[in-house]
Amino acid sequence: MGWRWPLILSVLAVVAGLYLSGTFSEPPTPPPLGDGWWGRGDREKAPKADESIRQFSVSINNDTINDLKARLRNTRHFEGLEGTKFHYGVRPEYMQTVVKYWLNKYDFKAQEKYFNKYNHYRTNIEGLDIHFVHVKPTLKPGQKSKPLLMSHGWPGSFYEFYKILPLLTDPVNNGGTAEDIFEVICPSIPGFGYSEASHKTGMGALAVARIFGKLMSRLGHNRYYVQGGDWGSAITTFMGLLLPEHVKGLHVNMVGNSNPPMAQMIIGSYFPSLFLPAEDHHKVWPAIPMFFDMLLESGYFHLQATKPDTIGHSLTDSPVGLAAYILEKFSTATNKTWRDLEDGGLNDGWQIDDLLNNIMVYWMNGNMASAMRFYKENVGLFVDDINKCQIKVPSGVADFPCELPNLPEKWTRYRYINLLQYNTMARGGHFAALEEPQLLAEDIRIFVRKVETLPK
Numbered sequence: 001m002g003w004r005w006p007l008i009l010s011v012l013a014v015v016a017g018l019y020l021s022g023t024f025s026e027p028p029t030p031p032p033l034g035d036g037w038w039g040r041g042d043r044e045k046a047p048k049a050d051e052s053i054r055q056f057s058v059s060i061n062n063d064t065i066n067d068l069k070a071r072l073r074n075t076r077h078f079e080g081l082e083g084t085k086f087h088y089g090v091r092p093e094y095m096q097t098v099v100k101y102w103l104n105k106y107d108f109k110a111q112e113k114y115f116n117k118y119n120h121y122r123t124n125i126e127g128l129d130i131h132f133v134h135v136k137p138t139l140k141p142g143q144k145s146k147p148l149l150m151s152h153g154w155p156g157s158f159y160e161f162y163k164i165l166p167l168l169t170d171p172v173n174n175g176g177t178a179e180d181i182f183e184v185i186c187p188s189i190p191g192f193g194y195s196e197a198s199h200k201t202g203m204g205a206l207a208v209a210r211i212f213g214k215l216m217s218r219l220g221h222n223r224y225y226v227q228g229g230d231w232g233s234a235i236t237t238f239m240g241l242l243l244p245e246h247v248k249g250l251h252v253n254m255v256g257n258s259n260p261p262m263a264q265m266i267i268g269s270y271f272p273s274l275f276l277p278a279e280d281h282h283k284v285w286p287a288i289p290m291f292f293d294m295l296l297e298s299g300y301f302h303l304q305a306t307k308p309d310t311i312g313h314s315l316t317d318s319p320v321g322l323a324a325y326i327l328e329k330f331s332t333a334t335n336k337t338w339r340d341l342e343d344g345g346l347n348d349g350w351q352i353d354d355l356l357n358n359i360m361v362y363w364m365n366g367n368m369a370s371a372m373r374f375y376k377e378n379v380g381l382f383v384d385d386i387n388k389c390q391i392k393v394p395s396g397v398a399d400f401p402c403e404l405p406n407l408p409e410k411w412t413r414y415r416y417i418n419l420l421q422y423n424t425m426a427r428g429g430h431f432a433a434l435e436e437p438q439l440l441a442e443d444i445r446i447f448v449r450k451v452e453t454l455p456k
Helices: 004-020 062-073 092-104 108-115 165-169 205-218 231-242 262-267 278-284 287-296 299-306 308-317 319-332 336-340 352-365 368-383 437-452
Strands: 054-056 119-125 128-135 146-151 182-187 224-228 247-252 395-399 419-424
Touching (some): 092 352, 108 352, 128 165, 128 205, 146 205, 146 231, 224 231, 231 368, 319 336, 319 352, 395 437
Parallel strands (some): 146 182
Antiparallel strands (some): 119 128
16 A cells, blocks of 8 residues: 555646646647837827938947936935845945945946947837837848847846847857858837836737737848847747748747646645656755745735836936845846855846946936836736646756746646747856856757758
């Protein structure tokens, strides 16, 4: 009798896991592509939109600089607790060093020039001016580039891609081959960066996927690749779902909108080898400590998914509050062990100008509140049947070890049924394009080479 109950429980666990993962049911049909209007007032009464593509330059003018510096000088700092490091959030003592650098050493005009290293454009789609960075490579006669849309998340921005852009658009001089050359489009999500915020409720990842698809069409691209992390992963995944005839390949560095099979999560805590190979156990088990760690790091999510405008007032008005809110994520989302360091790992893990440039994108546009609303508009997606829709376009995943969460390859395949590539990266966390551009670029290149060899 001693061996029967473990065997019975094991069989029941497998059957329950397969049932709850949807193995015995047909996946839902993708929703229609639809259309939308996010501008002010009624679409029928609105003036005809200017759908031209308009170039502009990022400007950090003297009025912006003087106002920011006055606010920084008038910051009311407070004293931190002894020995807490980053476990209570960003240490006040560390923020004082950031303020000092921002005031005295951050070169606003040099960074303005760097922002304009790449061309910026806007075009009106569904009632909103959509911003995007567009980098066209220099091509030799007969050479063709591959169009690639890259989508950021929160609290990132288009600036996340500044380090990876030269690797993708000038591969010969950056570790690639002439066949690895891309034309890259990096749009800002509506309400982020220089994209206009929605004036209506309901602007979620599905709507943005449709808008980004229209952007690529307006740029003359019928077939293209898409890549994203964080919300960008959800957006590009939905592009693959809604626009499979246009998305040639989908690459993500976070699998965050695919619900893990909960029965396997729970039962696997006791019988992990029933569900996953040994090398993947650490990604999801032990489940209870991982759950509490997720709870510890997701307070911002609950706040932004319920009452984003409330905290939006303070983050729009205070540059130090804005910076601390963003910097805390660049610490723990890059490596959660950095909570044990006095500076949250930020001094050694990041260049301070890169951190401040990303913060400046939010500050200059005053759009942290509209960016945080994206959580409220999308929170329903996590329990929606759309997450059970199968992604059939060729897909690739770069799984960075310090990402949260890490979905094992086997579970990733439940949704991404045409997964050509799943690579566990050597190092790196949530902001992969900015932290580890070489690793991410090479993974994209390898994936695209595989797609290009598929039968037409």
